[in-house]
Amino acid sequence: MDNSRQALFRLHIAILLFGLSGLFGKLLPIDPGWIVLGRTLIGSAILLLVLTFKGEVRQMFVPRQWPVNMALGGILSIHWMTFFQAIQVSSVAIGLLAFSSFPVFVTLLEPVLFKERLRMLDVLTASGVVIGLFVIFPLSSFGSLLGEGVSGTVQGLAWGIFSAFLFAILSLANRNRIQKTDAMALTCLQNIGAVITTALIMPKAGVFTMLEYWPEFLTLGILCTTIPLMLFLSSLRYLKAQLVSLVTCLEPVYGIVLAALLLSEIPSVRTLAGGVVILGAITVGSLSKEKSQPC
Numbered sequence: 001m002d003n004s005r006q007a008l009f010r011l012h013i014a015i016l017l018f019g020l021s022g023l024f025g026k027l028l029p030i031d032p033g034w035i036v037l038g039r040t041l042i043g044s045a046i047l048l049l050v051l052t053f054k055g056e057v058r059q060m061f062v063p064r065q066w067p068v069n070m071a072l073g074g075i076l077s078i079h080w081m082t083f084f085q086a087i088q089v090s091s092v093a094i095g096l097l098a099f100s101s102f103p104v105f106v107t108l109l110e111p112v113l114f115k116e117r118l119r120m121l122d123v124l125t126a127s128g129v130v131i132g133l134f135v136i137f138p139l140s141s142f143g144s145l146l147g148e149g150v151s152g153t154v155q156g157l158a159w160g161i162f163s164a165f166l167f168a169i170l171s172l173a174n175r176n177r178i179q180k181t182d183a184m185a186l187t188c189l190q191n192i193g194a195v196i197t198t199a200l201i202m203p204k205a206g207v208f209t210m211l212e213y214w215p216e217f218l219t220l221g222i223l224c225t226t227i228p229l230m231l232f233l234s235s236l237r238y239l240k241a242q243l244v245s246l247v248t249c250l251e252p253v254y255g256i257v258l259a260a261l262l263l264s265e266i267p268s269v270r271t272l273a274g275g276v277v278i279l280g281a282i283t284v285g286s287l288s289k290e291k292s293q294p295c
Contacts, residue, residue, distance in 0.1 A: 007238035011247050014231035019255030021224035022096050025087030026263055027216060032084035034210050036077055037198040042221025044191035051188060059185040069186055072173055073193015079166035082159045090156020092259035093267035096252040097275045098160020101129045103282055105168035113172055121288055128281025133157060136274035183233050245286035249279055
């Protein structure tokens with residue numbers, strides 16, 4: 001097996017494990033803040049050990065960069081909290097599909113933050129994602145909310161979309177920072193920042209609740225955070241950005257399949273149809289954008 005095939009295999013495993021992380025929103029019956037604290041605490045500790053072993057800890061502390069990189073961990077923390085909240089109040093499928101709308105916010109924010117021209121392709125991709133969300137919860141259903149209260153689907157979509165918005169901000173913030181700081185060092189700093197942010201937000205008494213679920217936190221921190229990150233980063237060396245974009249779009253698919261197999265959580269036909277529209281729009285948009293960029 002040549003390097004490119006090995007890299008593609010590692011990338012698929014990484015995206016599969018990232019998709020698996022969503023299931024912990026259902027497996028852990030505790031506040032999402034504690035899930036995030038456990039995930040980032042273990043993840044940052046392991047990343048710090050890896051960087052120490054490789055003799056690359058100094059790469060974390062780029063002058064005038066590392067305080068901002070750590071502060072961005074606050075956005076990462078709230079992004080993950082809202083992501084797990086979306087899954088807890090609805091389903092893994094709803095949470096993952098709502099979160100996958102983040103390219104819409106990237107499309108809208110890029111022209112504002114980087115003075116880039118808004119392309120028609122980006123508008124069409126964003127429109128496709130919005131249409132997919134309305135397939136999951138059509139406009140005709142909004143009238144029933146007044147009499148029945150806000151449904152789990154609506155709450156899940158709302159939390160997931162807010163999580164997507166935060167992730168878009170974080171992604172755009174990292175766009176330039178990744179040129180100045182090693183990717184693993186940057187991730188470690190932001191995980192440390194997320195630990196600090198979450199620890200300040202959550203009440204101290206809940207720490208004892210976390211200890212009851214330490215096997216799950218170890219699995220989430222190691223199997224679904226650190227390992228897929230290293231697999232993902234190692235695969236980038238041998239794969240084109242176009243292929244990486246395509247495989248990354250499979251994260252909701254892997255997550256939904258795993259939820260069906262492990263949690264017996266079968267999404268409705270409407271959710272699946274909306275998911276096809278969302279992922280189709282993102283995939284076509286990502287591939288078309290990559291092809292249009294100069295080599």
